[in-house]
Amino acid sequence: MSTVDKQLETVRATIADEVPNRISISDVKYEGPELVIYTRDPREFASDGDLIRRLASKLRKRITVRPDPEVLSPADQAREEISDVIPEEAGVTDLDFHADTGEVVIEAQKPGIVIGRHGATLREITQKVGWTPEVVRTPPIESSTVQNVRNFLKQEREDRRDILERVGRQIHREPMSDDEWVRITTLGCCREVGRAAFILSTPDTRILVDCGDKPGAEDEMPYLHIPEGLGSGATSIDAVVLTHAHLDHSAFVPLLFEHGYDGPIYCTEPTRDLMGLLTLDYIDAASKEGRTQPYDSEMVREAIKHTVPIEYGDVTDIAPDVKLTLHNAGHILGSAVSHFHIGDGLYNVAFSGDIHYDDTRLFDGAVNDFPRVETLVLESTYGGRNDYQTDQGDSERDLKRVINETYERDGTVLVPAFAVGRSQEIMLVLEEAMRNGDIPEMPVYLDGMIWEATAIHTTYPEYLRDDLRDRIFDEDENPFLADQFEHVDGGDDEREAVADGEPCIVLSTSGMVTGGPITSWLEHLGPDPDSSLVFVDYQAQGTLGRRIQNGQNEIPVGGGSGRSNTVSMEMNVETVDGFSGHADRQGLENFVRTMNPRPEKVLCVHGDESATQDLSSGLYHEFNMRTFAPQNLETFRFL
Structure with missing residues (x-):
């Protein structure tokens, strides 16, 4: 029996101790970062609104409960009963039943009404019909991208579940090493704008953060083929984290699957959809301009299929020794400051991605409130000493x-x-x-x-x-x-x-x-x-x-x-300055100034040579912290 199977046995025993005898547990699996509990008594589970919360607290896992297909109400009957439960003002536009997982996807104009106060309406649906509801929003403006992504993921549900089970076992494997260190290797966007890519490594885990192109340069890719990247084989990378969908951060993510990568991509849900839109346009533009496409549309679909969406603020296990939390970056839709908690309190690293510190008409300003950050990797697009944008x-x-x-x-x-x-x-x-x-x-x-x-x-x-x-x-x-x-x-x-x-x-x-x-x-x-x-x-x-x-x-x-x-x-x-999605010099300094506690080290990246060096020098003198303006292909060891 593998260590993961032994771990699941322990989890099952804990669940059996916590769950009332009237509720039967038929299976327990890892699917991606979540623990999925299958039961023949979904109505009983739903009747106790605190049960899942108590289990999640006890097991320190994100938990999803699904019914055994055998105990589900027929779809036609369930459709009528769900329609009776959900208030008409929710504007339900579609119900899609998936018997293999016992889920019903409810598309509605106002998802909050479908969810109800503290999830009350969702629990009532499960109590009535046994199906587990999943709620998505009906777009106010019809989006072919959103529709295509949803339809594609629906068609690929079986493959996707297999992927998630494999990823779940990989996340929850036992650590292989007793060593303790953290390294960051720069594969791009150092002393330049674009081709963002970094490798975050521990003795047990290797994570690629972003993988973009360089605007205005057709052939300049990140240095993916060094040993820390694809040089040791694509399977040596455990996970990809995408801060946002702009092509200078996402363009070459599908290329990873061309080289044999078969692992997860973690990002927000809108970043997933925008990545699909922008990368498909990217290869279409290459074809129209007579350039060689770096990958085909099938690789874009593979990237979407392997994406595990994360909401802002959710602490998520992505490796045996790494937890990831995404926070609003204020840059574009779904953009995220990515916070990595490594080991059992061993070390914390935050990658800013691209940030806008102040509020705009579209977004609240970037979040910089973390329990701990020892090292910050900070964008420097407008990091020059005179880079102050107009109000x-x-x-x-x-x-x-x-x-x-x-x-x-x-x-x-x-x-x-x-x-x-x-x-x-x-x-x-x-x-x-x-x-x-x-x-x-x-x-x-x-x-x-x-x-x-x-x-x-x-x-x-x-x-x-x-x-x-x-x-x-x-x-x-x-x-x-x-x-x-x-x-x-x-x-x-x-x-x-x-x-x-x-x-x-x-x-x-x-x-x-x-x-x-x-x-x-x-x-x-x-x-x-x-x-x-x-x-x-x-x-x-x-x-x-x-x-x-x-x-x-x-x-x-x-x-x-x-x-x-x-x-x-x-x-x-x-x-006309002032509309950029990037923080200016003052915004970058304020982002660091208001962090509490402040990081010990800052790596200034994603800016031209003068901007990164100016910002690095400015932060050092202002806050008396260790700062760096790294070049591409440098490795920094922490601890």
């Missing part, structure tokens, strides 16, 4: 000024923006400005993936600020459904017609002008001195956006189909 209120006034001036010239305002994050922030500013009369009402055209990314935002309003979430719940108040927003889906002909038409605003990907529909818009609008190009996102070195920002007035457009033209940039070029 958000001033930024919004500046943007409205540019729009009004361009409107008076009968021009078009073109805003290159990341599909995820900045586009939705700008949409909220524009909707309010038109509603209040600060700018004229005019069409706002959304090109590229912006509309689909916006639909995903409305699927997960619990990750947004409270006031915005409340507006999204009210169909008449949902700002993303304002009449002025129009989705561009007619290709280049529609873009040309819009460019030749009445004054308007265009939000288009890509945010750094590295490809996508923005190049088509520049072809149509670049020669027009009445129009304005407004940068609201960070422009990385080497990108066309940075070159235009620095004054280049002859720019290449087209490509992929054999077409390559040069356009003379006559349009007005403006940069």
Whole structure:
């Protein structure tokens, strides 16, 4: 008998001692980080609202209870009884029954009403029908990505359960070594922006944190093939943790499965969906531009199938000696500061990912409240000594000024923006400005993936600020459904017609002008001195956006189909600071200043050479802590 099986025997004995005799336990399994209890008496389990909580506290595990398929009510009968229990105002749109696991997936417009106070309605459902309810939100704006992910995971439930059982046994295996040390190896994003990737190692565990590309550089991947990475084989990596879905953090996650990785990916649920959207677009863009695809769509599906979603604040076992907790990073939807608790109080490491410290229209500011953090790996995108962004209120006034001036010239305002994050922030500013009369009402055209990314935002309003979430719940108040927003889906002909038409605003990907529909818009609008190009996102070195920002007035457009033209940039070029999803120098310092206790060491990463060195020096002098501006391929040992 393996050590995991012996452990499960002990767990079963503990459960038997705690559970009343009237409740039978037919099986106990690990599925990923959760302990799953199968019972022939799900109604009895549901009748005691504290039983699962007591078991979770006793066993120190996340627990899910599932009924044996043999004791379930017929699906047709259960459907009627569930409909009687759930209040009509919940807006249930679908019930999907899965007899293999005894779960019924309830899709509703207002999941909170389905759940009920402290889960009361869910317990009532189980008491009535025996099925275990799982609740998901009906997107207020239909999202093909969300629907495709949900349908795919439904089709792959059997494979996914096998994956989770294997992962569960791996997590709960006995530690193999008595040694105690922690190491971080930098595989990318050191003294540069992009290709984020780190290996966090202990004697028993190897975890890859992020695996992204470098904006503006086609062939610069993270150093995955060193011994600490894939050089020892993909199976030597126990888990992948994804801080957020932007491609400079996620682009090469599917490539891991091409190389034989078959383990879990831990991230938030919206990060999973956005990763699918962005990586599929990534390989599609490579194909259209005549570049070799690094992987195919099947690998994206494998990545989604292996994802284990974690909610903010949930402490989750991901290895025998590592617990992971994700916290809001304030950067984009689902972005997370990743906190690793290693050993039995041995050491704590936090990876900031990309953070925004102050509140924005979309998100609350990044969380930095941890019980302990000895080492912080901190982004430094705006870490330079002079990297202070404009106040958000001033930024919004500046943007409205540019729009009004361009409107008076009968021009078009073109805003290159990341599909995820900045586009939705700008949409909220524009909707309010038109509603209040600060700018004229005019069409706002959304090109590229912006509309689909916006639909995903409305699927997960619990990750947004409270006031915005409340507006999204009210169909008449949902700002993303304002009449002025129009989705561009007619290709280049529609873009040309819009460019030749009445004054308007265009939000288009890509945010750094590295490809996508923005190049088509520049072809149509670049020669027009009445129009304005407004940068609201960070422009990385080497990108066309940075070159235009620095004054280049002859720019290449087209490509992929054999077409390559040069356009003379006559349009007005403006940069409006303050909309970035990254903290500025002050925000980064405040993030560290308000940590209690402060970390002993800080590794400054994800910034160009001067930014990382400036921030490292500044934190050292300000807080008298050990700081580093590492290069790629350095290893730091702690303990």
